[in-house]
Amino acid sequence: MQRRTLLIASASVPTLLAAPALVRAQVLDKPKVTIAVGGKNLLYYLPLTIAETQGFFKAEGLEVTIADFAGGSQALRAVVGGSADVVSGAFEHTLNMQAKGQHLRAFVLQGRAPQIVLGVNPKTMPNFKTVADLKGRKIGVTAPGSSTNVMANFVLAKAGLKPGDVSIVGVGAGSGAVAAMRSGQIDAISNLDPVITLLQRSGDLKVIADTRILAEADKVFGGPMPAGCLYAPQSFIDKNPGAVQALANAMVRADKWVQAAGAADIIKAVPENYLLGDRAVYIDAFMAAKGALSPDGLFPEAGAATAVRALQSIDASLKDVKFDLTGAYTNEFVRKALAKVARG
Incomplete structure (x- = not known):
């Protein structure tokens, strides 16, 4: 009886060992993703470019298309209109859209200050x-x-x-x-x-x-103001949690890569047209912006409240809106990504 149990257990080992690969294949629910961004060349979105040029998206099994627009409001319209899946944009748009009855949620941070x-x-x-x-x-x-x-x-x-x-x-x-x-x-x-x-x-x-x-x-x-991030309709996140996790994994790697990078690394990693014809200026700009970029992709807990105060101070129609602050962002995917990085 003991021998038979041992044989059954042994026979199941290859299946168990194979399970993680099988799970990964099943979990990547949407391997092709389109990200809309307003001003891809900006240092505000540097982690997005790094995730692309350093192959971090591909390493997660993703085929990412990045659609570049003149500004964040146009990138937002692309997702609302259905021509893109995810926005690489400013965090406060998630709150602005709440006021219009549309639920968008940020899931990985690129900038911990606006850099504007x-x-x-x-x-x-x-x-x-x-x-x-x-x-x-x-x-x-x-x-x-x-x-x-x-x-x-x-x-x-x-x-x-x-x-x-x-x-x-x-x-x-x-x-x-x-x-x-x-x-x-x-x-x-x-x-x-x-x-x-x-x-x-x-x-x-x-x-x-x-x-x-x-x-x-x-x-x-008047407090921490989350800036560039990836956000998407809550319906997209609910339907494609595997793809969202893969995007978060890639962006967390990019955030950490940027913090460890020197000027020469950055110049090699970004397209030539980002430099606006002057490498020295781009290096100076990177050094000026580096401290405002997120080191780990996590949203500060007080960030959503800061963003609401900023929006309400400039738009009287938002003063009586009851915002769902926790619904504007989630750190769930980033925490899992950080755990993955820690495991190596």
């Missing part, structure tokens, strides 16, 4: 003294409704200005934004690196607020 810089044009505003001087002026953002627009509105609100007191102009996140400032088409800009560092180096920008610096971001927003 608001600055004025020294050519068109040589006598600038305070934010109130921006009344009646043109402010360039990546795209209207994007996180750069939210940041600009937030700083304006603190100075007693309303969104309608300025003209918002979409200038993108690359050479077009630089050209708009240098030619005087806009009087101020709310944008990210490498655009900001390039304008600073050439003397075409006077910085007003800089959320690349963690302490300043916390001061501006």
Whole structure:
């Protein structure tokens, strides 16, 4: 009897050993995923590019297509419209969409501070003294409704200005934004690196607020403000937990890769067009933004509440909305990804 039991147990060992591979194959419920992003070249989304160029998505069995748009609001529309599965975008969009009755949830963090810089044009505003001087002026953002627009509105609100007191102009996140400032088409800009560092180096920008610096971001927003992340409709997450876990695994690896990387590593890892024709500027921009990028993909517990306060301060229609803060994000997938990294 004992021998028979031993034989049965022994016979089952190969099946048990094979089970993890079988489970992996079954769990990857959607191997092909489309991610929409607004301004892929920005350091704000550097972990996304690293996950792509270093093969972290492929290592998880994923075939990822990245659709690049001029700004985060357009990337969001792509997912809402069904042409993309996941957004690589600003965290606060998940809360904004709650107010519109749509449940989107963030599941892995790329940035622990917004990295957005608001600055004025020294050519068109040589006598600038305070934010109130921006009344009646043109402010360039990546795209209207994007996180750069939210940041600009937030700083304006603190100075007693309303969104309608300025003209918002979409200038993108690359050479077009630089050209708009240098030619005087806009009087101020709310944008990210490498655009900001390039304008600073050439003397075409006077910085007003800089959320690349963690302490300043916390001061501006009154607490930790989650920034770039991957988020998706809750229905997509519920239907494809395996794909979401694989995406989280790849992004956590990318977050950690970025923190361990030096300037030479970054230059080799990103496409040439990201550098805007100046490698030294891109390296400076990376060093300026590195501290604001997430080291582990986890969302801070107080982050959702900070984002709600920021949104409510600039949009009166949101003041009475009952937000589901825990429904805006989950750390479940990242915790599993971190455990996987720890196991090696």
